[in-house]
Amino acid sequence: MAALSCNAYALGLSHRRPAGSSPRRMVVVRAEAINPDIRKTEEKVVDSVVVTDLAKPLTAYCRCWRSATFPLCDGSHVKHNKATGDNVGPLLLKKQ
Amino acid sequence: MAALSCNAYALGLSHRRPAGSSPRRMVVVRAEAINPDIRKTEEKVVDSVVVTDLAKPLTAYCRCWRSATFPLCDGSHVKHNKATGDNVGPLLLKKQ
Numbered sequence: 704m705a706a707l708s709c710n711a712y713a714l715g716l717s718h719r720r721p722a723g724s725s726p727r728r729m730v731v732v733r734a735e736a737i738n739p740d741i742r743k744t745e746e747k748v749v750d751s752v753v754v755t756d757l758a759k760p761l762t763a764y765c766r767c768w769r770s771a772t773f774p775l776c777d778g779s780h781v782k783h784n785k786a787t788g789d790n791v792g793p794l795l796l797k798k799q
Numbered sequence: 800m801a802a803l804s805c806n807a808y809a810l811g812l813s814h815r816r817p818a819g820s821s822p823r824r825m826v827v828v829r830a831e832a833i834n835p836d837i838r839k840t841e842e843k844v845v846d847s848v849v850v851t852d853l854a855k856p857l858t859a860y861c862r863c864w865r866s867a868t869f870p871l872c873d874g875s876h877v878k879h880n881k882a883t884g885d886n887v888g889p890l891l892l893k894k895q
């Protein structure tokens with residue numbers, strides 16, 4: 704048995720049209736959460752960096768929501784991109 | 800007519816098992832891209848900020864991949880969170 708969970712990633716809605724009406728409309732909505740796990744008790748995950756506090760010349764911050772060291776990047780975007788065909792990566796903060 | 804695109808977000812695979820074998824295994828993979836549109840010709844979207852170049856006391860950087868001003872946040876995470884039940888938000892860079 705194969706179980707397939709279908710998410711409403713792309714959901715087209717249209718209706719039987721009365722004669723003479725305009726063609727069916729297709730409404731596409733994207734309804735997929737991108738953060739499955741991180742700090743889900745928070746209504747909105749916002750992080751702040753006081754840039755004068757940065758210790759290293761370069762610090763990578765996660766934008767893929769898969770890092771075990773979020774908000775820092777731990778390289779997990781590589782696995783995510785491979786698994787999904789995605790192309791996401793971090794934001795690099797540079798001291799100069 | 801309704802069109803529903805099902806993505807392999809949660810895909811369980813198992814097989815008819817021979818008598819006496821162990822129970823079916825369920826393999827769950829997360830295989831959903833989180834960036835549908837931004838700079839898809841780039842293999843990996845990485846952005847750099849030289850923090851000494853920041854003009855404003857506070858600058859918000861997008862982590863939801865829905866901003867029209869990416870890599871900056873334009874508030875689109877609000878719409879994404881409402882549509883999906885997600886809880887993502889920006890990274891705030893503060894000069895102090």
Ligand code: FES
Nearest residue numbers: 765766767776779
């Ligand atoms: S681990 Fe998320 S962007 Fe690198």
Ligand code: FES
Nearest residue numbers: 861862863872875
């Ligand atoms: S628009 Fe993407 S985090 Fe705000």
